[in-house]
Amino acid sequence: MKFYDINNPSHKVSSHEAVIKSISGTSGLYMPEFIPVLPDSFYTTLPDLSLQEIALEVSKAMLGDDVPYNELQQIVDDALNFPIPLKQLGENLFVLELFHGPTLAFKDVGARFMAGLFQHLLKNENKEVVIMVATSGDTGSAVANAFYNKKGIKVVILYPSGKVSELQEKQLTTMGGNITALEVNGDFDDCQRLVKLAFADKKLNSQLNLTSANSINFARLFPQSFFYFHALAQLGKVNKPVVMSVPSGNLGNLTAGLMAKKMGLPVHQFIAATNRNRIVPDYLKSGEYKPQQTVHTISNAMDVGNPSNFPRLLEICQKRHDVIVSQIKSYSFDDGQNRSAMTELQNLYSYQADPHGAIAYLGLKEYGLSDDYYSIFLETAHPAKFPDEVEKATNNPVSIPETLSELVNLTTKSVTISTNYQELSEQLTKMVR
Numbered sequence: 001m002k003f004y005d006i007n008n009p010s011h012k013v014s015s016h017e018a019v020i021k022s023i024s025g026t027s028g029l030y031m032p033e034f035i036p037v038l039p040d041s042f043y044t045t046l047p048d049l050s051l052q053e054i055a056l057e058v059s060k061a062m063l064g065d066d067v068p069y070n071e072l073q074q075i076v077d078d079a080l081n082f083p084i085p086l087k088q089l090g091e092n093l094f095v096l097e098l099f100h101g102p103t104l105a106f107k108d109v110g111a112r113f114m115a116g117l118f119q120h121l122l123k124n125e126n127k128e129v130v131i132m133v134a135t136s137g138d139t140g141s142a143v144a145n146a147f148y149n150k151k152g153i154k155v156v157i158l159y160p161s162g163k164v165s166e167l168q169e170k171q172l173t174t175m176g177g178n179i180t181a182l183e184v185n186g187d188f189d190d191c192q193r194l195v196k197l198a199f200a201d202k203k204l205n206s207q208l209n210l211t212s213a214n215s216i217n218f219a220r221l222f223p224q225s226f227f228y229f230h231a232l233a234q235l236g237k238v239n240k241p242v243v244m245s246v247p248s249g250n251l252g253n254l255t256a257g258l259m260a261k262k263m264g265l266p267v268h269q270f271i272a273a274t275n276r277n278r279i280v281p282d283y284l285k286s287g288e289y290k291p292q293q294t295v296h297t298i299s300n301a302m303d304v305g306n307p308s309n310f311p312r313l314l315e316i317c318q319k320r321h322d323v324i325v326s327q328i329k330s331y332s333f334d335d336g337q338n339r340s341a342m343t344e345l346q347n348l349y350s351y352q353a354d355p356h357g358a359i360a361y362l363g364l365k366e367y368g369l370s371d372d373y374y375s376i377f378l379e380t381a382h383p384a385k386f387p388d389e390v391e392k393a394t395n396n397p398v399s400i401p402e403t404l405s406e407l408v409n410l411t412t413k414s415v416t417i418s419t420n421y422q423e424l425s426e427q428l429t430k431m432v433r
């Protein structure tokens with residue numbers, strides 16, 4: 001598969017280059033030259049396939065012969081070693097639980113697949129790669145966990161000071177080894193901007209092989225399509241339309257869902273559910289893309305004011321506003337509505353959701369729950385990552401998995417920097433030595 005630069009479509013690169021470099025020299029995102037449609041035979045057997053079997057077929061279709069089949073199988077089996085169950089809450093209401101990975105958020109899926117692919121691609125290269133990642137809460141820990149102690153790789157995490165949950169911060173700052181955490185005195189969009197400045201810094205790039213593990217990297221984003229197939233597989237015989245609601249921030253997850261649909265997955269309607277960072281619903285209404293100052297909310301992993309995958313969304317929809325409007329519906333909710341939704345899920349379905357999944361549930365409700373179709377919301381993080389809000393809203397204790405309770409006693413280690421690029425550049429330059 002060849003990849004093109006969205007900023008300059010005639011510029012094409014190999015999948016190897018697209019993955020290792022993350023973005024083009026013009027800071028453009030890469031997209032596959034075409035999105036392969038899977039054969040009917042795949043869809044007829046879908047309910048019988050395991051998550052790993054699905055991932056293998058889907059990634060083989062996307063990557064072609066770029067990665068040998070047996071290696072791809074190894075990557076998939078290593079990455080997806082946890083369940084992603086679809087649970088039934090009501091007659092036609094389901095939740096897809098994406099938080100059973102090692103860092104308890106859906107980011108594990110993309111980060112683990114990407115780590116495996118990187119190991120494969122760098123196998124015969126004697127160079128060190130520095131992976132930079134801006135995190136609104138969950139990406140950093142998923143990437144740190146996936147790349148921990150991997151040969152030839154250093155990870156630098158930038159996270160916004162005071163804007164991630166206590167446990168999220170613990171997850172980011174207690175790994176050590178090849179993982180460095182930088183606490184930025186700013187918001188997530190400042191972190192993303194700093195990472196972009198580092199990529200554009202020619203001098204720095206001549207010293208370091210920089211790359212990204214944010215969903216701007218196709219290898220991080222694309223594996224997130226697997227679980228959409230897996231959700232429909234678990235529904236079994238799909239005899240009604242399917243509506244899926246995605247709690248959205250940087251739009252990586254939603255883009256992966258739309259790609260799955262392009263590959264032939266019969267999803268009738270996608271919903272981009274957002275918190276008060278309402279760039280997508282505003283765009284759908286006005287046709288104008290207006291990045292905004294990030295608003296801090298209790299669903300902090302979705303606090304994004306300038307979602308970096310928006311250009312990919314446009315690309316999938318032929319850059320046409322009317323196509324996007326037909327492909328997605330989008331609604332925004334505030335923290336009060338979010339808390340009420342967590343309460344309602346507990347009271348109506350005895351389901352304890354986290355503040356991200358609750359936004360997705362609200363998206364389904366706003367669209368309208370109906371017996372005429374199946375409604376699925378994505379639960380992207382374990383409620384134990386946000387114990388205070390969840391316990392207050394559900395009036396129920398959250399059970400804390402061991403991986404989290406162990407963290408509390410570990411020592412955190414991070415370096416604080418301002419939003420001034422100079423400080424980041426100094427930190428990175430130190431790594432050369």
Ligand SMILES: *Cc1c(COP(=O)(O)O)cnc(C)c1O
Nearest residue numbers: 138249250251252253301380381
């Ligand atoms: C990252 C994240 C999101 C948002 O996903 P995007 O791909 O950035 O839109 C939603 N929920 C949780 C828990 C996350 O960590």
